[in-house]
Amino acid sequence: MDCVLGLDVGGTNLRIAQIKIKKKPVIVKQVNYLTKDVKNIINIINKFDKKCDAACIGFAGPIVGNKAALTNAELKIDLSELKKKTNLKDITLINDFHAVGYGVPFLEKKDFLVLNKGTGFNNKVQMVVGPGTGLGKAYIINNKVYPCEGGLTVVGIEDIEDYALLDYLKGKYKGQVYYEDIISGRGLIDIYDHLEIKSNLEVNLKIRKLIKAEPVNKAKLITKYSKEDKLCDMTLRIFTKFYARFVRDSALNLISSKVYLVGGISEAIKPYLKKFFIKEFLKHRKYTALLKKVNLSVIINTDVGLIGTGAVAGKLV
Secondary structure: OOOOEEEEOOOEEEEEEEEEEEEOEEEEEEEEEEEEHHHHHHHHHHHHHOOEEEEEEOOOEEOOEEEOOOOOOOOOHHHHHHHHHHOOOOOEEHHHHHHHHHHHHHHHHHHHHEEEOOOOOOEEEEEEEEEEOOOEEEEEEOEEEEEEHHOOOOOOOOOOOHHHHHHHHHHHHHOOOOOHOOOOHHHHHHHHHHHHHHHHOOOOHHHHHHHOOOOOHHHHHHHOOHHHHHHHHHHHHHHHHOOOOOOOHHHHOOOOEEEEOOOHHHHOOOOHHHOOOHHHOOOOOOOOOHHOOOOEEEEEOHHHHHHHHHHHHOOOO
16 A cells, blocks of 8 residues: 545634655645635545545544534534545544554654653653644553543632632533633633633733734744733733643543643644643642653654554554
8 A cells, every 4th residue: 555545624624634654654635724615525626636545634633434523613524425426435534632642653763852761651641732723632542542532521620710710611611611611712712701801901002903813823822922922921821731731631531651642732832731731730739740650742743643553554553
């Protein structure tokens, strides 16, 4: 099998790539779309490439049989229809973090930014986690990937400032607040909006207008202005705090030797991850010493999901 198609379908971006299969997947050609602009994946596939007859699709939502719908967007997929209307004979549909998990073994040393050089444990448990349109997570156990919907668990709070944010979000969502309501692209904006209303911080109207108008890379923009705008700075500090708590608790659910933070938001907020993440990650009444042993890195190669789809379609895993 010389080449396969890989698709990474998220709530914000849809990426499709032709991937050459050697000892590892190698992306040859890639096209990116805004998911909201895509009405039909069939058209995207037929327009992109008709040479490959095998594909893997990483999809940001739970997979039920041969069908799936995005958790945080309107796009749906049906494998039976795809096989009828494309040149693809062999199609695998998996969760997007399932694909990320399978992409990790094919990365190189330069693809990782180490935050905590822990020694790990005597196990083969790893975890990939990251915010995007939602909040994804998967465990890698003995080289097998097990995706989950951890982002849709109810958020925990520790102090009065946390409760103020929770109260704001409860009003917005008319009920329970989940971790991905905070640790996601929309969560970043909700934190920003909450601080604008509740804090005494001065609002830079020019920066606010730019952030509100940015369709995709809000995290990158908020990070860019964080040195000159206190509202952006505080937004990222709160976001990083909740992100670290979620990762800490998830690492303790299954004692994970290695934890990887992934996705465009994780890459964009690297300065805050390096400065604030570890302190909150290690904050635990009983298990600080254990958490210090977790090897924690940011994956700065944002193609890891596509690489994983290539590995699955190319029968490398």
